[in-house]
Amino acid sequence: MSTSDLHKLAVKLVKDGPYKREHTSRRVRGLFYGVYAFDTINAEYVWEVPNYPQFYIPIRDFSDSNAKLSALKEVEKTDGGAYWAELAVGSRNTNRVIEFRKGPLAGFVKVVFGAIDQWFEEETPIYVHPKDPYKRISILPSTRHIRIEMDGVTIAETSTPIFLHETSLPTRYYIPPTSINWAYLRKSGQETSCPYKGKANYYHVAVKNSQHDNICWWYQYPTMESAPIAGYLCFYNGVVDVFIDGVREGD
Known part of the structure; x- marks a missing residue:
């Protein structure tokens, strides 16, 4: 998130409040340069946008003994409702921080998720953004026959x-x-992270002298909740044709 985007967000939150917010009793900690900059059981889920929440941390739960939180200057057009802040451990710091003093989020601090080294819910690391408490994953083994095709070429087939x-x-x-036709896959250097599944690595798919980049992915070390998919490969629906028991998905 750019500084300009953060500014717009701060103005919106002071004036109108978030899309939604709610308290969580989960213990939330933030590791920054070897120390826990904050440690709280009073965080709030804040949906800045409808898609997913962020954690906002009470100002009082930043640890002065380990990491110092300092307000720097007022965010323009917030009438003193929000301040740009700095989180510092010794000589190391980040200014990707906003402290709210007025409005619905008064008394809370936004730390941009990627601005510190690691977030934790209880003892579990979280990635990208907090998990939405109203969203879930179900992982179900099946015996239905799946065939993956691209341009009429079978890339994978399994029961x-x-x-x-x-x-x-x-x-x-x-x-x-073992159900993949590896002749059509090319290693990609791309990696992405998912809060529900972990870090994914990608493959390109090359058929009929045409390469389709990063449309196949896999998790070598998924999160505990997604452990069953470790080592399995997946392809983007809509980019490839997926046949389920002989019927193409979407037909």
Whole structure:
């Protein structure tokens, strides 16, 4: 999130408040340069936008003995409602921080998620953003026959897939590595992270002298809740053709 975007967000939150917010009793900690900059059981889920929440931390739960939180200057157009702040450990610091003093979020601090080294819910690391408490993942082994095609070429075929159901997203079909036609896959250097599944690595798919970049992914070390998909491969629905028991998805 750019400084300009943060400024717009601060103005909106002071004036109108967030899309939604609610208290969480989970212990939330932030690790920054080897110390816990904050440690709280009074964090709030704040939906700045409808898609997913962020954690906002009470000002009182920043640890002066380990990390110092300092307000620097008022965020323009907030009438003293928000201040740019700095979080510092010794000589190391980040200014990707906003302290709210007026409005619905008064007394809370936004720390941009990627501005510190690691966030924790209880003892579990979290990635990208907090998990939405109203969103869930179901991972179900299946014996339905799945065939993945691209441009009429079969890329993968199995009768032992894993179906991953994630709220508001299409079903994803994870394929055992021994059911992949590896002649069509090319390693990619791309990596992404998901708060529900962990860090993903990608493959390109090359068929008929045409390469389709980063449309296949897998998790070598998924999160505990997504452990069953470790080592399995998945392809983007809509980019490839997915046949379920001989019927193309969407037909």
